[in-house]
Amino acid sequence: MRAFLRNCLLFGLGFVAFLLACELVLRLLPINEPIVPAQASGPSLLVPNAPHVDYQYSARWFLLNAQAGRTNNYGQIDGFDFRPDSRPLIVVGDSYIESLMNPEAVRLQSQLAAAYKVPVYGLGVSGLSASDYVVMARQAREEFRPRAAVFAIIDGDFSESLQLQARRYRLRLDAAGEHLDYTALNPNPWMQKLRASSLGKVALLDYLQYNLAFTPSELLPKLRTPTPRAKDARAAAPLAVVDWFLDELPKSLGIAPACISLAVDADRYAIYDAKLAQPPKDAPEVRRHLIEAARAKGFNVVDLAPVFRSAYARDGLKFDHWPLDRHWNALGHRTVAQAIEQAWSAHGAAAACGLEGD
Amino acid sequence: MLFTSFDFLLYFLPLCLCGYYLIAAGGWRRAAAAWLALMSLAFYGWWSPAYTILLLASIGFNYAGGLLIARARRGQGRFKARPLLVAAVAVNLTALAYFKYADFFIDSLDRAFGLEVGLLHVVLPLGISFFTFTQIAFLVDTYAGKVSEARFVHYLLFVTYFPHLIAGPVLHHAEMMPQFERESTYRFQLDNFLAGALLLLIGLAKKILFADGIQPFVAPVFDHGLPLSGIDAWGGVLAYALQLYFDFSGYSDMAIGLAWMFNVNLPLNFNSPYKAVNIVDFWRRWHMTLSRFLRDYLYIALGGNRLGFLRRYVNLFLTMVLGGLWHGAGWTFVIWGALHGAYLIVNHAWQALCHRIGWTGLGWPGRVLSTLLTFACVNVAWVFFRAHDLNAALHVLSAMSGAQGWALPAEWREPLAAVSGCCDFRGTAAFDGLRQLCWIGGLLALVWFAPNSQQLMAALRASAVWQRTVAGGQAWIATGTVAAAILLLAILNASLGVSEFIYFNF
Secondary structure, three states, rough: OOHHHOOOOOOOHHHHHHHHHHHHHHHOEEEOOOEEEEOOOOOOOOEEOOOOOEEEEEEOOEEEEEEEEEOOOOOOOOOEEEOOOOEEEEEEEOOOHHHHOOOHHOOOHHHHHHHOOOOOEEEEEEOOHHHHHHHHHHHHHHHHHOOOOEEEEOHHHHHOOOOOOOOOOOEEEOEEEEEEEOOOOOOOOHHHHHHHOOOOHHHHHHHHHHHHOHHHHHHHOOOOOOOOOOOOOOOOOHHHHHHHHHEEEEHHHOHHHHHHEEOOOOOOHHHHHHHHOOOOOOOHHHHHHHHHHHHHHOOOOEEEEHHHHHHOOOOOOOOOOOEEEEEEEEHHHHHHHHHHHHHHHHHOHHHHHOOOOO | OOOOOHHHHHHHHHHHHHHHHHHHOOOOOHHHHHHHHHHHHHHHHHHHHHHHHHEEEEEEEHHHHHHHHHHHHHHOOOOHHHHHHHHHHHHHHHHHHHHHHHHHHHHHHHHOOOOOOOOOOOOOOOOOOHHHHHHHHHHHHHHHHOOOOOOOOHHHHHOOOEEEEEEOOOOHHHHHHHHHHOOHHHHOHHHHHHHHHHHHHHHHHHHHHHHHHHHHHHHHHOOOOOOOOOOHHHHHHHHHHHHHHHHHHHHHHHHHHHHHHOOOOOOOOOOOOOHOHHHHHEEEEOOOOHHHHHHHHHOOOOOOOOOOOOHHHHHHHHHHHHHHHOOOOHHHHHHHHHHHHHHHHHHHHHHHHHHHOOOOOOOOHHHHHHHHHHHHHHHHHHHHHHHOOOOHHHHHHHOOOEEEEEOOHHOOOOOOOHOOOOOOOOOOOHHHHHHHHHHHHHHHHHHHHHHHHHHHHHHHHHHHHHHHHHHHHHHHHHHHHHHHHHHHHHHHHHHOOOOOOHHOOO
């Protein structure tokens, strides 16, 4: 029995030694360390992360697209502090605008900042959808009084706005009007403090959780044939959600539709080759209706499908981290920025919206 | 249940090991073998309980067939041995033909004669090619008087033994039965256990890190019918050659490692096949147990090289065509086998010519050249092995020949501006540039220059460090370290989604 216990102890020692070795190695590598979330002080999307903290990003087990940086005073990943009431051009979106997989200099907001003489603030948070964009617009209006805005509209933004998701707003439309339900996530403050401290940073745990998307429940036995991790079932977004979105944006921001640019992304893989087309998350009629209705209401709409198509036909260069990550790469951001600039300069909107300075 | 899954690594394997060694520690060796057979059946049944009945029926039939043949050989019983053997083999092949080839035959007849007979849509039972071949070999060896089996439990374990059941190695009865009889097989041996766990870890790494890592570069070339340049096509085909090698040799390492943990030795299945200097050499290194089976039970049965050089080449060709068909019910597999048959004929003819004129080759440059030529030929054949149909294969081959040009990734235009005049930078449809180049280059360096798993393990087990480790308490520390590494790889595997082994399809 003593020998058995001794062997178990030695086995455990070897097990722990390996984990410690992994921890040491991973601390030297650019693993995906999540940005410390903001203290739960209310359902604010403007301040998604703790201000002035370092972050490090990479994807998958082989640390794809590693980047590092520091959040600003609003917990956004732009490398400079935002000023209240500074009348900026705001760029709102989800992970495409957050763009953790790209260096700051190539992001859409940085490229627009180089083109215009006004501050440009990137308000990108992974997982946001159309309902969150409206809330973000309302909160940004209170805080910054923006003069113009760009929204990056990605496939799934409308169907996702009907889903419950932690720290996000779900939209319900009924006879009584709109209902925006916020799902709070109140992390244990002690755990948050521990995780934020250097003592609480366990690189191996971060790697397992964020690079490998591992959850301990996966270790439980499955009494069936395993299937690939299923994507969330999405409800089809009715066109009424699009109409609500377009009605709310100008009111929420307090600016004319002509100063609001909607950059509507396209299935870029289908542009590279029709056989690579992906089934859309939002129905094709949602995208079509968005573009037509937004143009009819006077928004500055940039349909990125023809933009990407002509650029690809000309240069043959891809706009994303194909085939492993669909997010825009540096060329994708540059192409979108140029398309937005062209759309604004075409009708003198840049000057009318005050983007050429006060 | 996949060897890479949590279900297998965290539950099935520990339960199987504990039960086996606890029962064996009580002195009940046959019960321990029965436990292992029972667990192997559960392992198979996890996939499809219904087909476990088919497996058991096949085992029962062949065991009875073996007994009858053995009795007939001794002059007992009412039947003669040869008709019994022919009947038993015919039943096995009929079952295989029904489950694996029925729809292929019907489809081929439909296409040839427009019969419009509906397909049967028979589900292919997992591992049927492997357990059928294993048992045919047993019947033939019994007929030849090489083996005779009296214990049903041992026979059941020989066929169902979970490390080899689904994708080989294809076993010889004679190399397994003595191990199940041996007393030391049932005694826990830390040396074997640790070595087995280490080989399991190597196999997992090959499958999860390398095979699944390079896999994303394969599908765009073979599955989407994209317009391909030469770079696209070669990039996809090389990626597939490496994926297949690391997938299957990884599986074989896992199988051998798992068997070691139970003190059982399985035959080697790979010996650095891409280092082969010719096709004959390649088939001595690739899927070695299948090559051995085809040689012993098909090529030699057809007459081998005993009937003159022309008949020898016909036999070689037929053996490889049937070997191709064994892999899958499709004309692409037949062509793959036929190509290798043709390669082997050319290779043997060339060797005969060299022997006649007394030419001994070009030394090491010649060996490098012949290795590269062999590798290129193998890659051309892999196109048929991987493509869904003949048109897809010809599309990829046409691109490999350069008929669609050699366009380079458009991203390379700027860094290669100095040579922009002589290169085409229109862009590639499937080739992923530097990243894919690094994957292919890195894995080719491994297969060409690194020692293989068994060389690594042999060197390690012969080393003084290993001897000291096994003799002292460090062996348990090492076992804990290997267990943690296996767990980490399993988590990594889960992050990639379910990825079956390619040879599960055969």
